[in-house]
Every structure is written in structure tokens, then in C-alpha cells.
Amino acid sequence: MALSDLIDHRESSELLDEFAKREIRRATLAAVAIPGYQVPFGSREMPVARGWGSGGLQITLAVVHDDDTVKVIDQGDDDGVNAVNLRRLVTSSTGADESSIASEATLTQSRHRIPEDGLDETSILVLQVPVPEPLRGVERDMRELARMHAEADYSRMWVSLYEDKVRNGVITQTTGYPCLVNGRYVVATTPIPRWDIPRLHNAPFLTLFGAGREKRIYAIPPYTMVEPLTFEDVPFEVENSDGACCALCGKSESFLVSLPNSTTWLCSDTDWCARQRPAT
Amino acid sequence: MQLTTLTSKESTLVFRALLSAFAFPGRVLQLPLDLVSRMPALCLPMLALTDIETTMCAPDQPELQAEIATITGARTVASRDAQFVMHDAMPTDETTLNLHRGTTYQPELGCRLVLAWNVPTLPASPDSTQVKLSGPGVVNGTTLAVSSASAAFLAARSVANSRPPMGIDCWLVSATGEVIGLPRTTHIAAMSFAGSAPGKN
Amino acid sequence: MGYVSARGGLDAIRAAEKLVRTKRLVSDSNWLEEEQILDKLRLLVDRVMGEAGLWEPQLASKAIRQSEGDATEAVHLLRAYRSTLPRLAYSEATDVNSAQVMRRIVPAFQRVPGNQLLGRSVDYTARFLERTADADAREEAEKLRGAEREIVEEKSPPSEEISPRRLIDLLRDMDMLIDRRRTDDPEPFDITRTPARPPAPRSALLSSMSRADTGALVNQWYRNILGPDGYLHEVTLGEVRHATLPLNVRHPVTGDVVTVTHIRVSEVEAIEDLEGIDEDRTRFDVGYGLCFGHNERKAIAMANLDIACHRDAGNTQLEQSLLLTTDALDSAGFLEHLKLPHYVTFRSMIERKLAVRKMRSNEARTNDGA
Numbered sequence: 001m002a003l004s005d006l007i008d009h010r011e012s013s014e015l016l017d018e019f020a021k022r023e024i025r026r027a028t029l030a031a032v033a034i035p036g037y038q039v040p041f042g043s044r045e046m047p048v049a050r051g052w053g054s055g056g057l058q059i060t061l062a063v064v065h066d067d068d069t070v071k072v073i074d075q076g077d078d079d080g081v082n083a084v085n086l087r088r089l090v091t092s093s094t095g096a097d098e099s100s101i102a103s104e105a106t107l108t109q110s111r112h113r114i115p116e117d118g119l120d121e122t123s124i125l126v127l128q129v130p131v132p133e134p135l136r137g138v139e140r141d142m143r144e145l146a147r148m149h150a151e152a153d154y155s156r157m158w159v160s161l162y163e164d165k166v167r168n169g170v171i172t173q174t175t176g177y178p179c180l181v182n183g184r185y186v187v188a189t190t191p192i193p194r195w196d197i198p199r200l201h202n203a204p205f206l207t208l209f210g211a212g213r214e215k216r217i218y219a220i221p222p223y224t225m226v227e228p229l230t231f232e233d234v235p236f237e238v239e240n241s242d243g244a245c246c247a248l249c250g251k252s253e254s255f256l257v258s259l260p261n262s263t264t265w266l267c268s269d270t271d272w273c274a275r276q277r278p279a280t
Numbered sequence: 281m282q283l284t285t286l287t288s289k290e291s292t293l294v295f296r297a298l299l300s301a302f303a304f305p306g307r308v309l310q311l312p313l314d315l316v317s318r319m320p321a322l323c324l325p326m327l328a329l330t331d332i333e334t335t336m337c338a339p340d341q342p343e344l345q346a347e348i349a350t351i352t353g354a355r356t357v358a359s360r361d362a363q364f365v366m367h368d369a370m371p372t373d374e375t376t377l378n379l380h381r382g383t384t385y386q387p388e389l390g391c392r393l394v395l396a397w398n399v400p401t402l403p404a405s406p407d408s409t410q411v412k413l414s415g416p417g418v419v420n421g422t423t424l425a426v427s428s429a430s431a432a433f434l435a436a437r438s439v440a441n442s443r444p445p446m447g448i449d450c451w452l453v454s455a456t457g458e459v460i461g462l463p464r465t466t467h468i469a470a471m472s473f474a475g476s477a478p479g480k481n
Numbered sequence: 482m483g484y485v486s487a488r489g490g491l492d493a494i495r496a497a498e499k500l501v502r503t504k505r506l507v508s509d510s511n512w513l514e515e516e517q518i519l520d521k522l523r524l525l526v527d528r529v530m531g532e533a534g535l536w537e538p539q540l541a542s543k544a545i546r547q548s549e550g551d552a553t554e555a556v557h558l559l560r561a562y563r564s565t566l567p568r569l570a571y572s573e574a575t576d577v578n579s580a581q582v583m584r585r586i587v588p589a590f591q592r593v594p595g596n597q598l599l600g601r602s603v604d605y606t607a608r609f610l611e612r613t614a615d616a617d618a619r620e621e622a623e624k625l626r627g628a629e630r631e632i633v634e635e636k637s638p639p640s641e642e643i644s645p646r647r648l649i650d651l652l653r654d655m656d657m658l659i660d661r662r663r664t665d666d667p668e669p670f671d672i673t674r675t676p677a678r679p680p681a682p683r684s685a686l687l688s689s690m691s692r693a694d695t696g697a698l699v700n701q702w703y704r705n706i707l708g709p710d711g712y713l714h715e716v717t718l719g720e721v722r723h724a725t726l727p728l729n730v731r732h733p734v735t736g737d738v739v740t741v742t743h744i745r746v747s748e749v750e751a752i753e754d755l756e757g758i759d760e761d762r763t764r765f766d767v768g769y770g771l772c773f774g775h776n777e778r779k780a781i782a783m784a785n786l787d788i789a790c791h792r793d794a795g796n797t798q799l800e801q802s803l804l805l806t807t808d809a810l811d812s813a814g815f816l817e818h819l820k821l822p823h824y825v826t827f828r829s830m831i832e833r834k835l836a837v838r839k840m841r842s843n844e845a846r847t848n849d850g851a
Contacts, residue, residue: 015564015565016565017564018331019331019333021292022330025295025299026329026334027388028299029298029449030449032299032303032417033302033390033449033465034387034388034445034465035416037387037388037445039388040388040675040676041676042671042673042676043676044564044673045560045563045564045810046564047561049557050810050813051816052814052821063296063299065292065293065296075822075825076825079490079491080490080822081494082821082822083490084490084491084494085494088491112826130815130818141801142678142805143678143680143795143801146385150385168837168840169841169844170836170837173833174826174832174833175825176826182416182465185445191823193828206299213811216676221302221303221416221465223417223418223419224416224417239828239829240835240836256828257824262831268825332568
């Protein structure tokens with residue numbers, strides 16, 4: 001690169017310099033080649049704070065060009081303020097188009113949900129990760145954590161799940177359920193609900209996970225085994241809503257969230273919900 | 281053909297093809313045609329991905345190696361130490377087996393190998409073998425036609441990838457810019473025995 | 482429909498931005514110039530540059546003004562800006578002995594070659610809150626400015642005062658110091674390119690601390706002295722310096738080493754009395770601290786924690802704490818992310834609680850029936 005190429009950056013609205021993008025791309029390629037392994041990268045500071053999607057944003061900025069269409073959601077909602085903020089950062093700095101319809105988007109960046117439909121082989125899903133370490137609850141020392149992953153020694157995780165089941169009668173893991181990817185690495189599936197976990201298994205789309213604060217990228221390639229950790233006689237349970245329906249669209253097939261009164265339920269995926277309702 | 285610095289968008293487009301190649305191993309994808317018409321397709325992965333913070337090596341092509349190093353700023357090192365290695369013919373077994381495979385603690389240090397690939401013409405020549413792919417990203421029934429020289433390389437590759445998660449990741453690039461990805465997770469098994477010993481997983 | 486946490490997305494954000502911007506820019510008081518922040522709030526500027534890892538006082542002033550005085554927010558602005566800048570070159574290693582000191586004290590000895598130079602410091606100034614009227618203060622300022630003009634140019638101090646020999650060099654002469662100096666010259670660890678995790682090279686630890694949050698380092702030091710974390714020995718300070726250092730790079734065309742700018746640093750050498758069972762009781766060891774600008778408490782904490790970490794030798798998680806919990810943006814960002822919507826996770830938690838209750842009531846009914 002000539003010095004003059006670099007100096008031109010001053011006029012651009014780019015959030016990341018070219019070298020940063022290359023580094024993220026190299027890390028992303030390694031992540032896809034080693035499914036579930038947390039690849040370290042020199043995570044740059046972004047206009048959004050650490051913990052607010054800086055990792056997901058970096059992946060998106062490294063992947064997207066101006067012919068892409070981008071969907072950004074938070075809790076399944078395109079219109080949540082954080083999703084809006086991230087989306088406008090992406091579109092303004094990359095020139096990509098935006099859409100709320102997952103099947104129209106070539107890349108979906110999401111916090112805590114997988115869109116109910118619309119993701120296929122042409123889609124890339126980028127999940128924002130607050131804590132990429134699935135074993136954090138059973139071990140605090142990072143040297144030991146590195147050893148456990150390197151040696152595929154997940155025994156402490158299994159013991160902790162067993163004790164959970166024995167103590168509480170059910171496995172009480174809420175979101176971000178630990179899963180074994182490609183039979184090798186246990187991953188933190190970010191705080192997506194258990195509802196979304198089965199959709200990671202053998203998916204037609206590539207899923208990239210960005211943890212900006214902890215400076216790790218990992219991936220689940222398409223058509224890859226993703227097995228939630230559980231026991232043979234303890235089937236994996238998704239969130240139960242006792243047959244509740246969405247107050248807006250009337251359906252029960254999507255992940256529902258409730259109002260504090262817990263009798264009114266609504267689809268978390270707002271775009272899916274809108275498409276179930278006849279246009280008025 | 282003169283090598284030039286890739287623009288930001290060109291780098292992104294090349295990267296996307298390489299990413300899809302790893303996400304869907306064995307699938308034939310296309311590098312941007314206008315780039316392929318301007319410079320050797322084999323050079324595009326390195327031009328898109330390397331920079332002053334990476335190491336590379338193109339031992340068969342010292343002039344191209346020097347040009348790429350100048351354009352990207354990547355450091356030239358011996359192939360066993362390089363993060364990116366380029367060959368315009370199938371490398372010897374010794375070369376393949378000496379490429380860095382990473383470690384159990386740092387599997388990401390495994391080498392990315394860019395190889396020239398001749399897309400076999402139809403009908404399949406007597407010299408070619410069909411191999412079956414499996415692993416993450418591979419759609420059932422994906423096969424590849426490989427020449428006997430390639431079969432030998434694939435056997436060496438299997439050895440290099442015999443202790444996961446360590447291993448090497450490859451892109452096969454044709455002169456017309458078709459690219460196939462073979463990340464270390466892709467298993468390759470022979471389907472038929474033609475000519476010399478097939479690449480067997 | 483108001484069921485999600487903060488709806489009306491883009492409109493809400495735009496309204497909030499307008500409110501913040503208007504309140505920041507429009508007021509009855511005088512316009513706050515960057516120069517004023519640089520001149521009058523120099524220590525805040527220095528602290529922010531140090532925590533951002535970016536030396537550019539003008540930009541730091543802008544950031545402080547834009548952040549309305551929130552130091553961590555100013556650090557975020559600078560670091561995010563830094564992310565847009567390509568790396569043009571690597572600097573040459575700077576010999577800290579080429580520093581020119583403006584302030585230099587050596588608590589370990591009463592007198593030292595090159596002298597104790599109190600310099601610009603409030604250490605021995607009585608902390609009385611000045612309540613003089615503005616008009617009087619301005620009058621005093623004018624008088625002082627006039628007096629300054631009359632001062633004759635003093636002859637420059639002798640070089641052994643500007644670049645005094647370090648105390649550790651003198652201790653080495655006395656054979657009082659363990660020699661841990663490396664004979665090889667490994668590449669320093671670049672924390673901006675590779676995240677450091679234990680076990681990490683010393684350069685990773687030092688650079689992490691160099692741009693750590695000041696409060697975090699001071700707290701780490703204090704809780705190790707008095708808190709539950711562990712017993713950390715109090716050091717005797719060797720050098721405490723506020724100095725300028727040249728920043729040198731190789732000219733891209735001529736290949737000559739050129740000085741592109743000067744930076745100011747706070748530099749501390751902490752002398753550690755070794756009293757562990759396996760340690761050499763006949764000598765001292767030393768810890769090192771260096772950070773941008775005039776920020777002595779940070780450099781002192783850093784030097785103390787450097788030697789503490791070395792002596793800890795991985796027995797505790799001190800290294801992990803220093804490498805991973807002292808960054809201003811990581812900690813504040815993650816803390817404040819709790820303000821983001823969490824209703825999907827919360828709904829999942831409620832569901833599990835109900836599942837546990839159901840399981841328990843099923844078990845109770847089974848037991849009753851048995």
C-alpha cells in the first residue's frame with residue numbers, strides 16, 4: 001500500500017482501517033476452518049461501547065460491501081434503539097442497503113435471537129457475544145480454561161449440568177446454552193434462547209460470533225453438528241409458553257415474550273410477526 | 281499481467297469468495313472476473329488477505345513473491361514458517377508435511393495454502409479420480425475430480441490434518457479464477473481407484 | 482405499541498442526539514476553547530491520553546470537551562478514532578536514558594547524583610481550597626505574567642540534571658540489584674493486535690498497565706496491600722520522573738532515524754525488598770512503570786504491580802486481573818451494557834423458574850401418592 005492510499009482515509013466514513021479489516025477477515029477464516037474455536041483477534045474500539053456489539057460490528061464491517069443488504073436486530077426487533085444505532089453505522093460507513101426481512105438480507109447482525117425464518121445458504125448471521133467463554137461458570141482461571149479447550153476436557157461442565165439437574169429437577173440453564181460444535185469445541189451460544197439452538201444444527205447458513213470486549217471470533221459453518229450438552233435421559237428443552245399466542249398475529253410458532261402481567265404474549269421477531277398479519 | 285494493490289471493495293469481494301469457499305468446501309465459487317482478467321488469479325487470495333502483519337512465501341515463483349510482498353507489505357519467510365503459502369503446482373509431500381499446522385492451544389496458526397488447480401475437463405480423463413468430501417459445510421454427495429498429482433497432495437494433506445484441531449487450510453484456484461475451499465475439517469475419501477494410489481482419508 | 486424497552490428506534494435516537502448536542506453547545510457561559518482545556522486541565526488531558534493509548538493533546542482536549550468532562554467517554558472517543566487510523570510505521574526503541582526530566586525524585590536516598598528536582602508538583606502544597614474572587618485571581622495572574630517577562634534567561638541546567646543517572650544503575654554499581662536484564666531482544670507484545678492472556682510476556686503486562694484505567698490500577702494496588710486479594714509488598718521508590726522523550730522512526734526514503742515528535746511520560750522504578758523463601762535476600766529487585774503524560778499515581782501503581790506480578794510467578798490470578806480487568810473501556814462498557822434490553826434472557830429465566838416449580842410440585846405429588 002502506498003502512503004497516499006492510506007492518507008485518503010481521512011475523508012472516508014470508514015470506522016475501521018483496511019489493515020484492521022484484513023486481520024478480522026483472517027481471524028474469521030480461521031474460525032470457519034476450526035468450528036467452535038475462539039480465535040483471538042486485535043479487536044478495535046468502535047463507536048459503540050464494549051459490551052454493546054463492538055465485536056459483531058467489526059465482523060459485519062469486515063464482511064460487508066456496498067452490494068450487500070443488511071438486517072440488524074436486538075432481541076428480534078429491528079426497531080430497538082441499539083439495533084437502529086448499529087444498523088445506521090453499518091449502512092452509512094459501508095454503503096450497504098438495509099432490510100428488516102431476513103430473506104432479503106445477505107447479512108443479519110443480531111443480539112440474542114436468530115430470525116424465525118429467511119436464512120439460507122446465501123445468508124451470513126453475525127451474533128453479538130457478551131461472554132464467549134462457555135466454561136466461565138465452572139472455572140475462573142484463564143490458563144485452566146485454555147487447557148480445558150485445548151484438551152477437550154469438558155468434564156467440569158458435565159458435572160455442573162448434572163448437579164444442576166439433581167438439585168433442581170431440571171437443567172436450569174436459561175439462554176446461551178452450551179453446545180458441542182462439530183464434536184469438538186463447547187461454545188457459548190451467546191444469550192440466544194434455547195428456542196433458537198436447534199436452528200443452529202445443520203443450518204444452511206454460516207453463523208459468525210463476535211466478542212469485541214473479549215477479543216474473540218468463533219464460527220459455526222453451515223451443515224455442522226451442533227449438540228446442546230445434555231444427558232441421554234434428559235431431553236433438551238426449549239422455552240415453554242403453555243400454548244400462548246401472540247396478541248398481534250395470533251400465532252404460537254415463534255418465540256414469544258410476555259408483558260409483566262405474563263398473560264399477554266408477543267412475538268420477539270417483530271418482522272416475522274408483521275408478515276403473519278394481513279397488510280392493512 | 282501486472283499485480284496491483286486491491287481496492288477496499290476488491291479485497292472484500294475476494295474475501296467473500298474465500299469465506300464461502302471455506303463455509304461450503306468443495307463447492308466451485310468464482311473470484312471477481314474483472315480482477316481475474318487483470319492479474320493471475322492465484323495471487324488474489326494473498327493480495328486480499330495479507331499485509332505488513334503477516335508472513336508469506338511463494339517458493340516456486342520468486343518474482344511474484346517479491347511483487348506481492350512489496351504491494352502488501354507481507355514478510356517473506358520460509359514455507360514452514362509462513363502463514364500464507366502459494367504454489368503454482370502441487371507441492372511435494374515434504375513441503376506439505378512441513379507447513380505449520382498450529383498447536384492445540386493455537387490451532388489458528390495453521391498455514392493457509394493457495395494452490396493452482398486445473399479444472400478437469402469432461403469427460404473425466406483416465407488420469408483422474410473422483411473423491412468424496414464430508415465434514416462441516418459439505419452438502420451430501422459433494423465430489424471432486426482430482427488428477428493423480430492432486431491425489432498425492434490430498435494424501436499428504438490428510439496426514440497434515442490428522443490431529444485436529446491442528447491442520448492446514450487450502451484454497452484451490454484455477455487460472456480462470458474458480459476457487460474451491462478445503463479447510464482442515466474437510467475429509468476426503470476415494471470413491472474409485474484409477475491409476476496411482478488415491479487420496480484416502 | 483410500547484412493549485419493547487425503547488421503541489420508536491431512529492426517532493428516539495435522533496431526538497436524544499439533538500438534546501445532548503444542543504445542551505452541550507448552547508449555553509450562556511463562554512465558549513470553551515480547546516486551548517483552555519489543554520492549558521488549564523492538563524492533568525486530565527494527560528490522563529485521557531494515557532488511557533486511550535494515543536498521544537495527541539489537541540485531540541484529547543476535543544474529546545474531553547465533547548464528553549462533557551467524562552474521562553472514560555473521552556477515552557472512548559480517542560480510541561474509536563484511533564481505529565480508523567492505519568499503522569504507518571513502527572517506532573524505533575527509545576532509550577529512556579535520553580529523557581529530559583522536568584521533575585525527578587528518588588525517595589530511596591537523601592542525595593543522589595543529578596539531584597532531587599521537586600519540579601511542578603502539588604505534593605507538598607497544602608490542600609486549601611482557594612476561594613479568592615475571580616477578579617482577584619485574574620489580577621494576580623496578570624502580575625505573575627508581568628514578572629515572568631522580566632526573568633532573565635537562566636543558563637540551562639547541567640546535563641547530569643536533565644538526564645540524571647538512574648538509581649538502579651547506581652544500585653548495580655553497588656551490586657545491590659538482581660540482574661534480570663535479557664540478552665535477547667524479543668519483539669514486544671502488541672496488545673492492540675493480539676489480546677493478551679496469562680501467561681503473557683512482561684511487555685504485554687507493561688503495555689496493558691500503561692494504558693489501563695488509572696483508578697483501576699490504583700485500586701488493584703490498594704486491594705493487594707490491604708484487601709483480600711493478597712499481600713503485596715510496599716516498595717521503596719527509586720525514580721519518580723516526569724520527563725520528555727523523543728519518538729523516533731526510520732525515514733521511509735533515506736532510512737535514517739528521525740525524531741518525529743516528543744512525548745511526555747511519567748516513569749517510576751520501584752525497588753523491591755525480596756523476602757520470600759526462594760528469593761535472593763542479599764539483593765533488591767525492581768519494578769517498572771511508564772505511562773503517557775503527567776500521571777504519577779498510575780506509574781507508581783504500575784511499577785509496584787509489575788514487580789508484584791513477577792514475584793507472584795503465576796501462583797495467584799494477579800496477572801489475569803491486571804491483563805483483563807483494568808481497561809477503562811472494557812470494564813465501563815460491559816457494566817453499562819446492562820442497560821440494553823434483556824427481555825429475551827429474562828423471559829427465559831422466568832420460564833426456568835416455572836419449570837423448576839412444576840418439577841418440584843410434580844415430585845411432591847408423586848411422593849404423596851406413594
